């Protein structure tokens with residue numbers, strides 16, 4: 001099959017493209033998936049630490065991500081409860097390393113109060129959003145018109161509180177710089193989880209990982225699609 005004979009050409013062999021292609025094949029369409037890189041998976045990439053499978057990119061699955069759990073079952077993949085023993089580490093803007101228990105924060109009192117205020121503001125905004133349709137919020141255009149970094153600068157005075165929230169939301173959860181996504185994008189993500197705290201809850205967003213590594217999902221999907229996937 002090449003792109004000239006296909007009913008549909010899917011661009012990109014990440015999970016989204018491969019699932020779309022699988023659905024189209026199931027519906028009886030001729031499909032070709034064209035991937036720019038020399039591998040499938042996009043932001044899912046297996047690696048290895050000490051001979052054990054590990055991942056760069058996406059890896060955690062929440063119990064409520066029912067579509068993903070159904071896909072794992074369909075592909076014959078298993079999940080395991082993510083390992084969460086030990087301390088968390090935070091390197092502040094001055095380069096100082098803070099070691100702290102996962103359910104606490106490493107901030108001094110003033111910064112902690114400012115951090116809590118900012119998180120409460122984000123949680124309040126998220127309570128107003130429908131995570132399935134964040135664009136329907138009456139202020140969606142305005143919220144989408146400022147970056148998370150601009151919101152941090154306007155709303156969080158304390159340098160350490162600002163850096164810690166930036167580290168958690170941008171580095172830790174959105175996995176991209178705070179000036180590369182909007183306040184609406186951040187709020188929609190938090191709204192999906194219910195609250196900022198829930199983003200890091202071991203029994204919610206960070207609940208399970210995949211035996212053998214998350215890239216097995218696109219690898220198995222691509223295997224099933226065979227030569228319809230061109231890398």
Ligand SMILES: Cc1cc2nc3c(=O)[nH]c(=O)nc-3n(C[C@H](O)[C@H](O)[C@H](O)COP(=O)(O)OP(=O)(O)OC[C@H]3O[C@@H](n4cnc5c(N)ncnc54)[C@H](O)[C@@H]3O)c2cc1C
Pocket residue numbers: 011012013014015016017034035036037040041042043044056057058059060061175
């Ligand atoms: C560090 C990190 C941690 C993450 N952690 C989690 C997590 O724990 N849980 C979770 O659910 N999500 C997590 N995510 C998010 C998750 O990985 C992504 O949402 C998901 O993998 C995106 O899949 P996708 O198919 O939409 O896009 P991608 O995986 O980005 O796939 C897009 C594909 O399209 C290809 N492509 C792009 N343009 C072209 C073109 N013009 N022609 C041909 N090919 C093209 C790209 O090379 C890529 O292979 C994380 C992401 C990162 C980066």
